[in-house]
Each structure stands twice: as C-alpha cells, then as structure tokens.
Amino acid sequence: MNHRIQFQATGGPEVLQWVEAPLADPGPGEVRVRNTAIGVNFIDIYQRLGFYPVTLPAPLGFEAAGVVEGLGAGVTGLAVGQRVAYVDGPTGSYAEARNYSAHRLVSLPDTVSDDQAAAVLFKGLTTHMLVHRVWRRENGPWALVHAAAGGVGLLLTRWLTHEGGRVIGVVSTPEKAKAVEAEGAEAVIVVPRGGSYAGLAAEVKQLTGGLGVGTAFDSTGKDTWEASLDSLAPFGLLASFGRASGAPPAVELVELGRRGSLAVQRPTFFNHIATPEALRAAAKDLFDAHAQGILTAHIHTRMPLKEAGAAHALLESRATTGAVVLVP
Ligand SMILES: NC(=O)c1ccc[n+]([C@@H]2O[C@H](COP(=O)([O-])OP(=O)(O)OC[C@H]3O[C@@H](n4cnc5c(N)ncnc54)[C@H](OP(=O)(O)O)[C@@H]3O)[C@@H](O)[C@H]2O)c1
The missing domain is CATH 3.40.50.720 (NAD(P)-binding Rossmann-like Domain)
Incomplete structure (x- = not known):
C-alpha cells in the first residue's frame, strides 16, 4: 500500500499525518514516480500553516527525486527505471509514490545524486532566478x-x-x-x-x-x-x-x-519556471553548475518521510544549515 503525508487541519507540525494513499494507474500524459528523496522547503511550512489556500485534507510538498515506475497513455521520451525529479505543483511530493505530469518532469544526469537533486532543485532554481533575473549587477x-x-x-x-x-x-x-x-x-x-x-x-x-x-x-x-x-x-x-x-x-x-x-x-519561483521549456533550461544551467562544482547543496540532515512533522519543526526552529531531505 502506498503512503503519504497529509493534513486535515492547518496548524503546527503535529497536524501532519502519515496515511495510506491508494494510487491509481497513471492517467494519459502521466508517469508513476517512486520517490527516493524529497526536498523540504519553507513554503511547505507556509502551506501547513494555511498562508496559502488549500483544500483539506491536503497533500504536501513540491519537489522530489525518484524513478519512473509506470507510464500512462501517450507518454513518450521517458522509460521505466529512468531517474527523474519534479519541482512544481500540484503538491503531494511527501509520498512514497505518486503520479505526475510527464511534461513537467526533469531527467536527472548521473552527476546529481537523488539526495542532491532533492536538496538543490527547488532551492537552486530559486537561486538561479535570483542571480539571473533579479540581482541588479548594474548597481x-x-x-x-x-x-x-x-x-x-x-x-x-x-x-x-x-x-x-x-x-x-x-x-x-x-x-x-x-x-x-x-x-x-x-x-x-x-x-x-x-x-x-x-x-x-x-x-x-x-x-x-x-x-x-x-x-x-x-x-x-x-x-x-x-x-x-x-x-x-x-x-x-x-x-x-x-x-x-x-x-x-x-x-x-x-x-x-x-x-x-x-x-x-x-520574485516568485513559479513564475521563473512557468513553462516546461523555462524549467528545463533553468534546470540544465543548475545541473551544469553542479557538475562543474560551482554549486553543491549542503544537506543538514536526512530524515524518514514518516517524520515530516519533526523535519518541519527542525526547519522552523532555525537550527538547520543547508537543506533537509526526507527519505521514503
Ligand atoms: N519566492 C520564492 O519563489 C521562494 C522560493 C524558495 C524559497 N523561498 C523563501 O526562501 C526562504 C528560504 O527557504 P529555505 O527552504 O531555504 O529555508 P531556510 O533558509 O533553510 O530556513 C529559513 C531560515 O530563515 C531564517 N529566519 C529568520 N527569522 C526566522 C524566523 N522568525 N523563523 C524561522 N526562520 C527564520 C533562519 O536562519 P537564521 O536563524 O540564520 O536567521 C532559518 O534557518 C524562505 O523564506 C522561503 O519561503 C522563496
């Protein structure tokens, strides 16, 4: 049985629940991804606190790295067993497996481990936006x-x-x-x-x-x-x-x-990667910078997915340096 983290009410880290989440076969244009490393982001905390509107019970999480486990009708260019990552809505990356739109997936190069991908994708693409579209070099x-x-x-x-x-x-x-x-x-x-x-x-x-x-x-x-x-x-x-x-x-x-x-x-990350082309171009820059050693994500700790609430509490306590990664 597949499991995921969800919340029935907004609030503190204690509202996060580990529940069974039956998964249908991937629909047309979708891929089943078995998540191997899940990135924790401060936006997940804002969501849990209710700063953004959600329909309850709500799944959580925008990003994960994983492996393609099944292909829906009409999906081309991806193969079962391929390493991929995603970093966008709808939320639901805090799960053992999920279905996701094939056209919003990013292929992972061999130079990036699953942990590094989960630690660097959301935060690194945000950084890409801040450096290349926001920073006023002329000042x-x-x-x-x-x-x-x-x-x-x-x-x-x-x-x-x-x-x-x-x-x-x-x-x-x-x-x-x-x-x-x-x-x-x-x-x-x-x-x-x-x-x-x-x-x-x-x-x-x-x-x-x-x-x-x-x-x-x-x-x-x-x-x-x-x-x-x-x-x-x-x-x-x-x-x-x-x-x-x-x-x-x-x-x-x-x-x-x-x-x-x-x-x-x-500046808002989701505007930066609004189209599949923009997402892939920015991800390529990020992975190239990673492969050249310009950027490496510092992973503060890896925690079991079931302990997502504790991971949130840790991030909110200001005790972390670098990223927190959840492992299903
Ligand atoms: N606009 C976008 O598109 C976008 C995209 C991604 C992330 N973000 C934002 O970027 C920030 C960093 O995200 P992250 O996931 O990498 O988190 P993070 O920086 O690892 O954690 C937040 C940090 O904020 C500092 N902080 C200052 N006052 C705080 C307070 N009252 N409560 C909690 N933390 C406080 C803490 O550092 P010190 O203890 O050293 O002060 C804490 O470690 C977040 O605010 C997130 O919302 C925005």
Missing part, C-alpha cells in the same frame, strides 16, 4: 543575503560570489557564519535569535564604504524589512522573496523615493 557587486546559511541562502551566497558578487550574509549563530564564509561571503553579520536588526544597516554601510548594497535578498520578511531598505544604496533593489518571520508590511511608494529612489520586487 555594483555588493549584495545583502538574509538567512544566508539556509537552504537557499548557502546556494545564493555561492552563486553570487561565483558571478562576481560581494556578499554580506546575515545569520543567527557564529557556526552558521562559518558555513556562509566557506561559500564565499566577504562578511557575515550575526543577529542572534530574539536580537534586534536595528544596527544592521549601519554595519552594512560601514562594510561597503558608506555606499550600501545594490541588492538586498530578503527571505526573512517582517523582522528585516526596515533594515533591508536602510541597507540599500541609492536606486537599490529590495528583493523580498520570503516571510520566515512574518509578512512584510505594505509599501509606500513615496517612502521608497524618500529613502533613495529604491525599488522593491517580490
């Missing part, structure tokens, strides 16, 4: 990266650095700071849990010779919003791409002008 090399030791943060630090960026990371512990420095950050500012971000902008200004950063990548949200705006150079960009500490406030356009003709953007 100079300095970039501020919040949650720099997180799953996205470490990859972003490394890729920006590789592209000539000068990264100032923000983390909550000295141990995390070491991990971020190892990915190439020029400076790392430690703001402990419960600490204030009020002095952050002054430190950033000092590190950048009074200028400020051209781009601030902010996935923390509410707690860091003001500090991010104040850290920007004139005409700088605040790329607000997450809300780990809560939703950021509404933007006053006049206020952006007053603070230095600033720009604010809300």
Whole structure:
C-alpha cells in the first residue's frame, strides 16, 4: 500500500499525518514516480500553516527525486527505471509514490545524486532566478543575503560570489557564519535569535564604504524589512522573496523615493519556471553548475518521510544549515 503525508487541519507540525494513499494507474500524459528523496522547503511550512489556500485534507510538498515506475497513455521520451525529479505543483511530493505530469518532469544526469537533486532543485532554481533575473549587477557587486546559511541562502551566497558578487550574509549563530564564509561571503553579520536588526544597516554601510548594497535578498520578511531598505544604496533593489518571520508590511511608494529612489520586487519561483521549456533550461544551467562544482547543496540532515512533522519543526526552529531531505 502506498503512503503519504497529509493534513486535515492547518496548524503546527503535529497536524501532519502519515496515511495510506491508494494510487491509481497513471492517467494519459502521466508517469508513476517512486520517490527516493524529497526536498523540504519553507513554503511547505507556509502551506501547513494555511498562508496559502488549500483544500483539506491536503497533500504536501513540491519537489522530489525518484524513478519512473509506470507510464500512462501517450507518454513518450521517458522509460521505466529512468531517474527523474519534479519541482512544481500540484503538491503531494511527501509520498512514497505518486503520479505526475510527464511534461513537467526533469531527467536527472548521473552527476546529481537523488539526495542532491532533492536538496538543490527547488532551492537552486530559486537561486538561479535570483542571480539571473533579479540581482541588479548594474548597481555594483555588493549584495545583502538574509538567512544566508539556509537552504537557499548557502546556494545564493555561492552563486553570487561565483558571478562576481560581494556578499554580506546575515545569520543567527557564529557556526552558521562559518558555513556562509566557506561559500564565499566577504562578511557575515550575526543577529542572534530574539536580537534586534536595528544596527544592521549601519554595519552594512560601514562594510561597503558608506555606499550600501545594490541588492538586498530578503527571505526573512517582517523582522528585516526596515533594515533591508536602510541597507540599500541609492536606486537599490529590495528583493523580498520570503516571510520566515512574518509578512512584510505594505509599501509606500513615496517612502521608497524618500529613502533613495529604491525599488522593491517580490520574485516568485513559479513564475521563473512557468513553462516546461523555462524549467528545463533553468534546470540544465543548475545541473551544469553542479557538475562543474560551482554549486553543491549542503544537506543538514536526512530524515524518514514518516517524520515530516519533526523535519518541519527542525526547519522552523532555525537550527538547520543547508537543506533537509526526507527519505521514503
Ligand atoms: N519566492 C520564492 O519563489 C521562494 C522560493 C524558495 C524559497 N523561498 C523563501 O526562501 C526562504 C528560504 O527557504 P529555505 O527552504 O531555504 O529555508 P531556510 O533558509 O533553510 O530556513 C529559513 C531560515 O530563515 C531564517 N529566519 C529568520 N527569522 C526566522 C524566523 N522568525 N523563523 C524561522 N526562520 C527564520 C533562519 O536562519 P537564521 O536563524 O540564520 O536567521 C532559518 O534557518 C524562505 O523564506 C522561503 O519561503 C522563496
């Protein structure tokens, strides 16, 4: 019998249940994928908390690596036994096996293990978007990266650095700071849990010779919003791409002008990979960077799929450096 994680009510990690989930044969255009490694992302926590509308009981998870186990009618170009991965809706990757649209699958090259694929695909493609479509290189090399030791943060630090960026990371512990420095950050500012971000902008200004950063990548949200705006150079960009500490406030356009003709953007991964062609092109860039050693996902821990609730609690506790992977 197939099993999956689902939730009957939104709430804390305890709402996640391990249930039997009978699986029909794959329909036309679908493939049965036996998941071998499942990526845990902060968006899964937002879903569980009910920040995005879901129909209950709801399955969970956007990404997994696995093996093709069966082909529905009309599927071409894929074979039983082939290694694949997916990183998109509908949710339901927290499962032993599932059916998925063939045209949204990515073939896995031999250079990427299943664990690495589950750790790097969602977070790495988000990083690809942030580096190639969001980063304002024309504003100079300095970039501020919040949650720099997180799953996205470490990859972003490394890729920006590789592209000539000068990264100032923000983390909550000295141990995390070491991990971020190892990915190439020029400076790392430690703001402990419960600490204030009020002095952050002054430190950033000092590190950048009074200028400020051209781009601030902010996935923390509410707690860091003001500090991010104040850290920007004139005409700088605040790329607000997450809300780990809560939703950021509404933007006053006049206020952006007053603070230095600033720009604010809300980049979203799903817009970046909106078509199968865009997904495959970005995945190719990512796997090439991985094969060349430019990017390697740091896996904080692997946990059994049944313990998805504990994995969520771990990620929410801010104790992780890099990615958490679930194993069915
Ligand atoms: N827009 C998009 O398309 C997109 C796509 C993927 C991910 N994201 C966002 O990117 C962020 C990173 O995702 P991830 O999966 O790689 O997670 P992660 O960075 O591994 O974990 C979140 C990190 O946020 C920091 N944080 C700061 N304040 C926090 C708080 N109050 N509660 C919890 N964490 C807090 C923690 O680092 P410190 O303890 O070091 O501060 C924590 O480790 C998330 O906000 C996610 O929503 C956005």
